[in-house]
Ligand SMILES: Nc1ncnc2c1ncn2[C@@H]1O[C@H](COP(=O)(O)OP(=O)(O)OP(=O)(O)O)[C@@H](O)[C@H]1O
């Protein structure tokens with residue numbers, strides 16, 4: 001195990017230029033992911049979670065990274081050329097999307113698609129040329145058989161039963177949960193150092209969701225893989241994550257270990273999100289939602305993004321730039337009004353880092 005974080009994101013800004021103005025989708029985000037660590041990103045719809053994730057793998061187009069740094073295992077992703085990015089997508093980082101059909105091609109068999117991913121992993125640089133020449137990487141039949149076994153093994157790892165019988169199925173022959181598992185197998189075929197999973201279980205029912213989260217956790221334990229797991233559901237995050245980033249309006253409002261965030265939430269937004277968890281709602285009580293709307297990210301106002309919806313907000317919150325502060329070892333909060341929320345403890349006087 002190395003002490004260096006696998007991923008270091010510093011002051012990342014990703015914007016979209018639209019006719020109505022510039023959308024500040026990710027606005028000064030900093031975080032790290034250590035080897036073997038599962039970091040969760042939680043926040044309401046539109047808070048910038050997906051744009052953040054896509055920026056990490058440099059799929060932010062049509063957005064633009066306007067500022068900041070993303071260092072992945074020593075490579076500066078914001079400056080890397082296409083070749084370096086292709087290599088990193090080949091075997092460094094892999095991404096799983098909410099909709100499996102973003103990954104799966106309906107006209108190829110599931111097994112073939114996992115096999116393709118294995119090939120890219122083994123040969124990230126030469127892939128384009130081989131595709132162009134239409135040369136199969138493995139012509140020898142023994143090797144072909146071995147490769148199919150490896151694909152079946154991967155399918156088994158992600159919980160697809162009877163994989164040898166399912167290898168030659170097409171995606172439409174798979175159920176939603178099985179398709180999601182297949183995309184996980186495609187991602188894992190590359191043995192990524194970092195798996196970025198954007199709402200991988202949102203469309204699935206609870207038991208399948210739990211099974212997939214178990215798999216991710218198990219693979220982290222087995223392979224030492226690092227994971228960035230995105231969800232709007234605190235329940236999912238609490239289940240598997242070591243550390244949590246709470247995102248709102250393109251910024252990180254609070255970050256800390258899962259325990260710190262769950263047992264000692266300091267930011268009013270984090271508290272509001274936790275209050276909305278079904279687990280924290282009485283039976284028969286309707287599910288709570290946070291009053292008000294997510295902010296307009298076009299030409300945002302100064303001050304705290306959450307201030308318009310925050311019951312503790314003061315003039316200071318609206319007028320000033322907010323810096324995050326350390327409230328406990330590794331627990332940071334971007335709120336200028338710390339201490340106003342009942343039950344807050346342990347706030348250090350230390351000002352922001354920068
Ligand atoms: N292609 C685009 N053009 C313009 N704005 C965009 C584009 N893609 C995303 N945005 C904006 O960026 C902001 C962040 O979106 P993002 O998809 O990252 O949110 P999210 O937190 O992932 O939400 P959800 O939970 O709904 O997936 C939103 O305001 C969204 O409208």
Ligand code: NI
Pocket residue numbers: 049050051198
């Ligand atoms: Ni999203």
